[in-house]
């Protein structure tokens with residue numbers, strides 16, 4: 439049957455001489471892999487709509503259980519060209535693409551994940567503080583998928599604490615953490631930034647102006663937490679680190 443939805447290209451893999459397998463993030467099917475016939479040939483009817491990050495209205499054809507439905511139409515809504523044109527922005531986005539693909543099940547409707555991702559792209563495109571947009575995405579994404587770390591109080595008894603224990607995904611107070619080795623200490627500023635980012639919609643994050651130090655402190659905790667959940671660091675993050683060395 440024919441399906442119609444909109445989607446953002448997360449990834450493409452060459453298939454044969456001229457074909458592509460495109461991984462879209464869609465609101466109605468979550469991440470979905472779709473076969474695109476001959477888009478690499480000149481004058482393809484898909485034009486440049488299969489570039490990574492392009493948001494399009496798409497139609498695809500395939501039986502309900504077909505492993506690889508076929509793309510029949512793709513019309514660009516927004517191309518996010520400026521993100522693709524800047525290496526730094528593109529690397530930043532690669533990281534959240536990987537995170538998204540790791541956690542969101544294929545072929546399950548997920549309107550929240552789609553709009554979170556789409557809003558993050560718009561914010562990264564228009565905002566100079568890309569690091570803030572990225573950490574906002576990660577925090578909201580962890581909340582959406584049920585993996586948000588607890589940073590405001592001890593995760594066992596609710597008392598105050600300021601040491602994060604990555605194996606437990608939470609802050610623990612002195613009593614509850616007796617004999618354990620803390621993964622990192624958190625400043626009150628970082629705890630507040632985490633709370634603000636959780637509460638605030640992405641359209642309002644321009645009003646938050648954290649210092650670089652605070653941002654990097656919280657990013658460190660969040661990345662450590664994600665690393666622990668994935669049991670390995672995100673590939674793109676390792677790549678970004680290797681570039682900056």
Ligand SMILES: [Zn+2]
Pocket residue numbers: 592593594595596597610611612613614615
């Ligand atoms: Zn406690």
